[in-house]
Amino acid sequence: MLKRLYDWIDLRIGAREIVQKELTGYLLPRKINEWYSLGSVLLVIFALQVATGILLMIYYVPDAERAFKSITFIMNELPYGWLIRLCHAVGSNMMVAVLMLHMLSTLIMGSYKSPRELNWLTGFLLFTLVQGISLTGYLAPWSQLSFWATTVATNSASAIPAIGPYLVEFLRGGKLVGPPTLGRFFALHVALLPIAIAALIGAHLFLLKRTGISTPPFGDPETNKPWQPKSYSYQSHPGGIPFFPNYALQDLTSICIYFAIFLALVFFAPNLFFTPDAFVPADPFQTPAHIKPEWYFLANYQTLKIFPSELLGLFVQAAAMTFLALLPFIDRSPERHPLKRPLFLACAVGGILLWIGLTVWGHFS
């Protein structure tokens, strides 16, 4: 029955040819490692965020008067509403964490280097958009935490010379965070940013398919002649392993391990990413004692506290992010093995330690 259906489809769209070209005949480097599967994990996370987000939209009311009540209803009355909401909230944090790991592996293995600058740039833009979608989603529950975190986050833009105050008002839809802000952030969160992210994922995958998968820099080289094209060329891997079933099974293993960690958080530590203020309705007249951003913004938060001027703090962060975004254009050496790039390795390890240190400091400050 299934074979007949497959034959029927094959007759019409040439399914066998697609499967051969994209799955069984799509060869990957023999030395490919587990880190390469993080992209697939991220695709699954994004799909799950979209699915849980759509389900939440059925009952969530994006109105300042009713948003908190609708979230309370989802969490307490709606069958399995708590599970859907927690999957969405925990999933957003996990998406940032896995994205960071994916970028880190790309950095260490030098996969951002020429001719893959655009892969890196699209990935970097995806990272900023994922942070943006997390920030806009943060306001949705209209809790004390979301209200005041959004107040301080949007206020940061006021430090930008000349346009700062106008930008803050534009973002908030008024002088202060209020119902218009929720409308704007909701539109960004459920329409503009998901479409932009989906489009960038498409561009990222298109670039990946056009350039081919990079060879890990570890172990014996695949060929005696390193792949350094002067004109467009696809990096093929003759004698490599097929994507299906070999590497698809690795993807599946990584996805299952991800789900084990994700479900452990959802069921055993659902409040890891929430403070008690997340369950108190927003009150513009009562500022909670200590509002801190999500864990992935803690380093930025602490940086702003270190510098005496807010503008200087923003400038330093912007400079660091710009440097990271343009890294493939700055680091032009073809060498990709981390141990043969001591300056890069020292900077990378130092940068990671600095980020961890600032995050811990921000948490306890």
Next chain:
Amino acid sequence: MIKMAHSFSATLQLTALGALLLFALTTVQPTDASAEPPETVCTQCHASLPDQLGTPVALWRKSIHAENGISCDSCHGGNPKDAANAMDRSRGFSGAPGEPEVPGFCGRCHPGVLKDYLASAHGKALGQGGPTCVTCHGNHQVLKASLELINEKSCSRCHSFERARAIKAAMQGTEGHILDIDRRISGFKASGVDTDRLGKALFAERNRFHTLFHDVNVERVKAESIRIDAALGKLDRDLKEIEETRTKRKVVGGIAVFSMLLIALLVHLLKKSYP
């Protein structure tokens, strides 16, 4: 070549600007907000005054009133934002009450307690050497109503402690029950459980319990404490139901996590079987 360099430079500038803007929008800054009690011209001025004019401010800062944002003007009237006219009687400043006026003074916000107090032996002795609200609760460092206020040191200023001891013993179990339920409700509330109904029910029982605080009839206090305990038992059962649901979820979660790890292991072994 020059065109290309210009184009690349423009791209760099645009990217830098974009990254700067995006980052500015996604970063946050610290807030100076704190949970300090509200500052008014009353506290600002009196805090610097000596002796009995300044002491009330320091005492008030440690009070349940300060904890809940109840400032000087809430009791004494006046304008807390206008230093020049803050103590103008024509603008509502009422000053400090004389001893017989104290219960009525406090009773403006605590009418139920005033009624209980006036019905009690303490209230009936008002003006004849009997205690007022401030005798037990303090006047500026107002203490939260709790069984701690019934103690030998305080009660024996006016009479023997025996009857008060019996009343306290009868109420102690109920208070412990209330505190335990309150703690559990707060815990659930802080993790997203809708505790509105439970909180309101506890609030009603706690108020009912507090009405006993001014009663000096031991038998009545004992009987009423038993009735309140029964009502608290229902809340206890509701909370246990929530706890059981949470335990069930954890069991299901444990199975789901274990299943995922098992599938991961099996798929990994299957992968190993391919060359």
